[in-house]
Amino acid sequence: MPVFSDPANFDAYVSGFLWILKMTGASAALALVIGVLLAGMRVSPVPVLRWFGAAWVNIFRNTPLTLIIFFCYFGLYATLTISLSDDLILNNFWLGVVGLSVYTAAFVCEALRSGINTVPPGQAEAARAIGLTFSQTLRIVVLPQAGRAVIAPLGSVLIALCKNTTIVGTIGLLEASNIMKQLINDNGDQVILIFLVFAGTFAAVLIPVGYFFGWLANRLAVKR
Amino acid sequence: MNGNPVLYDHPGPRAKVRNAILTVVFGGLILALLYWIYRKFDEKGQFTKVLWEPFTQGAVWKNFIFPGIEGTLKAAATAMVFALAFGLIFSVGRLSEHRWISVPAGVVVEFFRAVPLLLMIFFISFGVPFLIHQPVPPFWSVVIGLTLYNGSVLAEAFRAGIRAVPSGQSEAAYAVGMRKSAVMQHILVPQAARAMLPVIVSQLVVLLKDTALGYIVSYPELLQLGVNVVAANYFNVIQAAIVAAVLYIVVNFALTGLANYLDRRTQRRGIKTRPIDPGAAMGGAGGGF
Numbered sequence: 001m002p003v004f005s006d007p008a009n010f011d012a013y014v015s016g017f018l019w020i021l022k023m024t025g026a027s028a029a030l031a032l033v034i035g036v037l038l039a040g041m042r043v044s045p046v047p048v049l050r051w052f053g054a055a056w057v058n059i060f061r062n063t064p065l066t067l068i069i070f071f072c073y074f075g076l077y078a079t080l081t082i083s084l085s086d087d088l089i090l091n092n093f094w095l096g097v098v099g100l101s102v103y104t105a106a107f108v109c110e111a112l113r114s115g116i117n118t119v120p121p122g123q124a125e126a127a128r129a130i131g132l133t134f135s136q137t138l139r140i141v142v143l144p145q146a147g148r149a150v151i152a153p154l155g156s157v158l159i160a161l162c163k164n165t166t167i168v169g170t171i172g173l174l175e176a177s178n179i180m181k182q183l184i185n186d187n188g189d190q191v192i193l194i195f196l197v198f199a200g201t202f203a204a205v206l207i208p209v210g211y212f213f214g215w216l217a218n219r220l221a222v223k224r
Numbered sequence: 225m226n227g228n229p230v231l232y233d234h235p236g237p238r239a240k241v242r243n244a245i246l247t248v249v250f251g252g253l254i255l256a257l258l259y260w261i262y263r264k265f266d267e268k269g270q271f272t273k274v275l276w277e278p279f280t281q282g283a284v285w286k287n288f289i290f291p292g293i294e295g296t297l298k299a300a301a302t303a304m305v306f307a308l309a310f311g312l313i314f315s316v317g318r319l320s321e322h323r324w325i326s327v328p329a330g331v332v333v334e335f336f337r338a339v340p341l342l343l344m345i346f347f348i349s350f351g352v353p354f355l356i357h358q359p360v361p362p363f364w365s366v367v368i369g370l371t372l373y374n375g376s377v378l379a380e381a382f383r384a385g386i387r388a389v390p391s392g393q394s395e396a397a398y399a400v401g402m403r404k405s406a407v408m409q410h411i412l413v414p415q416a417a418r419a420m421l422p423v424i425v426s427q428l429v430v431l432l433k434d435t436a437l438g439y440i441v442s443y444p445e446l447l448q449l450g451v452n453v454v455a456a457n458y459f460n461v462i463q464a465a466i467v468a469a470v471l472y473i474v475v476n477f478a479l480t481g482l483a484n485y486l487d488r489r490t491q492r493r494g495i496k497t498r499p500i501d502p503g504a505a506m507g508g509a510g511g512g513f
Binding site for chain 2: 043045046047048049052058059061062063064065066067070071074075078079080081082116121124125128134137138142159163164166167169170176177180181184185188189191192194195198199202203206207210
């Protein structure tokens with residue numbers, strides 16, 4: 001592997017994927033929190049909350065992520081001067097995380113809501129019949145069953161998020177895809193090797209993760 | 225949507241009061257949030273007439289936004305046609321009884337589903353020119369990238385659809401003497417295709433959104449022309465982004481509505497459809513299940 005035997009190139013490769021990992025971790029945590037709140041809002045008895053959840057999902061799910069990330073940088077930062085860190089690189093990182101999170105949260109919300117819909121109505125009706133309130137019904141009866149049904153969809157959302165982090169490269173963060181572009185431009189004679197290493201790293205991590213979530217979902221599925 | 229009325233009783237007097245209080249509290253919070261956004265915009269003079277005015281001029285629409293929409297739709301339509309063909313070929317290939325066909329088909333599909341689309345587009349537009357000794361037009365790097373990725377996602381969807389056709393159908397076809405290819409061509413694919421129609425339309429939404437990646441390799445689509453170029457001319461990046469977002473949302477909303485309509489229609493006819501994978505809808509399917 002002539003390109004990667006140069007320590008500078010190898011370090012660039014490692015740092016590119018470290019950014020991918022960090023962005024995936026930070027955005028996954030933030031998106032999960034926002035997504036659970038949104039899902040709670042969308043099934044709640046209060047119309048204003050249902051409306052807010054629906055608006056969030058419909059706006060962010062139908063806008064290209066590239067446009068959202070673009071807006072985070074050129075809109076929030078460059079025009080409205082909302083800065084998230086004094087460090088220029090970290091600032092780009094956090095702007096990217098904000099964009100990824102608001103986008104991903106919409107998909108987390110929809111995955112959870114479809115999970116809630118898989119719980120047979122009899123379960124919630126029985127819970128209501130013994131006098132549980134809305135929050136008790138949701139917390140004790142519905143969500144534990146829904147949670148097991150959403151493992152597979154949430155797994156695909158996580159994998160999609162990991163791949164989408166490459167788009168933050170648009171606003172100048174040197175993540176894997178930008179590093180690959182640089183290496184290709186500097187080593188025109190080894191483009192296939194460079195592509196196979198970068199694409200192969202994603203495939204080698206994400207394909208097993210996908211099978212793992214499939215296995216987990218199968219194992220934890222509620223047998224009806 | 226009317227929520228999940230099954231989760232809570234019809235509100236009685238106390239619940240009505242509680243809901244009213246919650247409505248006021250959260251309504252107030254949401255208004256406060258909107259007001260904060262308004263203040264932020266106002267502070268930087270984002271409501272100035274000059275910034276919004278370009279969108280009332282026909283020239284801006286004629287020179288930037290409509291060509292942008294045209295570029296987006298052209299790339300999406302071309303890629304969709306190729307992706308459907310790719311998906312059909314590879315789903316049938318993966319279901320083949322010959323291992324030398326099914327294994328390579330499976331490897332290709334799994335690989336392209338796991339690789340970020342942007343990485344692929346970068347390889348096609350920056351790497352491939354070194355191999356073929358001539359530049360790749362941005363249109364084709366976007367279309368080829370979209371085709372490989374969405375074609376692989378569709379291949380998996382088709383495969384699941386073909387397997388979901390009741391086995392009695394193919395058994396009956398074999399019983400009347402059809403050969404393997406005839407069973408696939410005349411019995412399985414037509415039934416699966418009808419059941420997969422909603423999935424195909426919702427994949428079109430993903431594809432349309434992903435054309436925005438073309439901006440990164442300077443393909444003239446809506447984000448490039450309608451936001452980047454307009455903002456460079458009128459210094460109104462926020463306004464241009466909002467207008468473009470509304471256009472994307474309107475088109476995708478219409479497509480999602482069509483997908484839901486087709487879904488309801490196929491369900492009414494008693495054809496089972498698979499739920500749409502939310503990961504796939506987000507522009508990235510899982511590694512494989």
